[in-house]
Amino acid sequence: KRVILFLDLVLSRKLKLGASANSILHLGLFSFLISN
Numbered sequence: 001k002r003v004i005l006f007l008d009l010v011l012s013r014k015l016k017l018g019a020s021a022n023s024i025l026h027l028g029l030f031s032f033l034i035s036n
Contacts, residue, residue, distance in 0.1 A: 004033050008030065011026050011029070012026070
């Protein structure tokens with residue numbers, strides 16, 4: 001799960017650059033990781 005947290009950190013930092021469309025992708029990926 002540390003890898004997931006690391007990916008979440010990297011994605012969230014990238015989201016700060018362009019948040020609108022990428023936030024939807026991020027939420028989808030995050031919920032996918034939680035469901036697994």
